[in-house]
Amino acid sequence: MKVTLADYCIRCGLCEDLYPDLFKRNYEKHCIDVLYDEIPEDKQERMRQAQADCAVAAILIKE
Numbered sequence: 636m637k638v639t640l641a642d643y644c645i646r647c648g649l650c651e652d653l654y655p656d657l658f659k660r661n662y663e664k665h666c667i668d669v670l671y672d673e674i675p676e677d678k679q680e681r682m683r684q685a686q687a688d689c690a691v692a693a694i695l696i697k698e
Contacts, residue, residue, distance in 0.1 A: 636674040637697045638682060640667055644693035654685045 650658040686694040
């Protein structure tokens with residue numbers, strides 16, 4: 636599973652607040668970074684939940 640954030644991400648930080656093991660705010664680039672290039676199997680369900688919780692549906696999952 637690979638994850639990207641869409642260009643329309645508003646960087647509200649909800650994903651980082653709820654899922655700090657998956658996302659981190661990048662203050663230098665003014666964006667949110669996904670902490671994994673490939674999401675580990677044990678974190679895939681949490682990533683799906685993060686996608687569902689995103690305020691603007693900007694978390695894009697590619698299986």
